[in-house]
Amino acid sequence: MEFGQGDSSTRQRVARSILDHGPSTAAALAERLDLTPAAVRRHLDQLVDDGAVEARDPRPAASRGRGRPAKVFALTQAGRDSFEKAYDDLAVAALRFLAETGGEDAVRAFARQRATVVEERFTEVRRDHPDLGPAQALAAALSEEGYAASVRTSPVGAQLCQQHCPVSHVAHEFPQLCEEETAAISRVLGRHVQRLATIAHGDGVCTTCIPDVPDVAPTPNQKETVTS
Template sequence: MGPRPTGDGSAQPQALETGTRERVKQTVSEHGPITAAELAQRLGLTPAAVRRHLDCLADAGLLEEHEKAPTEARRRGRPARAYVLTEAGHADLREDYDTLAADVLRFLAEHAGPGAVTAYAQQRAREVAERLARDMADAGDDLQSRTEALAAGLRREGYAASMRPVAAGTPLAGLQLCQGHCPVRDVAAQFPQLCEAEAEMFSDLLGVHVQRLASLAHGDHVCTTFVPLPEVRTTKTSPDTSERDPR
């Protein structure tokens, strides 16, 4: 059983501790490199309390020390210990942004209707498509080369994207565009309009109708999009009827 609530709110110390730690992390992201003393002043906490949270975040690999340029008052002695987010800290912070993004889209849907979310998803897809089109500009007309260039562009957008041929030499031959990571996965799970707009964007960029086979947002391990290759026409020999008399 959990702790019983009391009138003074002491039943939720862990929640308060976690909330304060998130504030510390957020402030470091906005103002880092920043010292413990500067953090304490900004957050209205004691330096000792701030250092406890900084140590916990550093132990978790979310913060690291960074040498800060000395101010006029600190020309002598050791440089002040300042903190910045690590790559893991940035990734952890993006999860907070996912929650905010989902809240914003939910508000948009409730006050402007689901069509507003669709319009946003399409606008976002158009903006991403403009950047991807530049990545694909030198790929030529070959569909496989264009799909490879699309995957490379998606990697620069934060997707773990790759391409591989499937069913080569058969009528079902095509390419699979795979995305092992999607930066908007959690939001797209609540708002599938983002996935739908993305698939339409792939079709427009590649000039063929693609088919989404699996999606991280739907609980699959990877987003998989099938890109059909142009059908190879073979010349069939017609039966020789020159010697036949239809009469």
């Protein structure tokens, strides 16, 4: 099943909503899309049969209360691949060639150079929207690059959630892309951050923990470390 840009079918809207908002229950999708629960379930059943969506048990923290918790529906890798991507198999082939001819250092340099786009876009958003906080500006910058990013509160600060990754199929083979992106996030926010999950490794959402308090600037003799 393919989702083209010109396809305005309800089924595509359901799949797109999961892509933009992450794993969702049928009830949440119905409310979000102004559809009946029965209609949403019918489209979800077809998406599951097509291999574009899979049903999952909700996380324990989200399933408190009486009765059986509602299933959440997440896109499979095949479902993600049905949407247009900024990179295709040519990118994987190019990076393989770079790794074979230039080694790890060459791949790392490429990934670091690509991550500077995040910093540049962040600077532009902060300039154009000074009312946005740093994390919100970063989410807006990433969304402009196709990551469908948002910020959620967490017990230790905030979480940056990227519901889509246009390079996930490339990053699965070349994790340097994720690692350098995490380092760029750390630099623009001025603090250590920790990657908790990535789409490239099979998670439904790329999640980065952003602590409340910025880290103390390291001394010249200290090396900054970023957990990926």
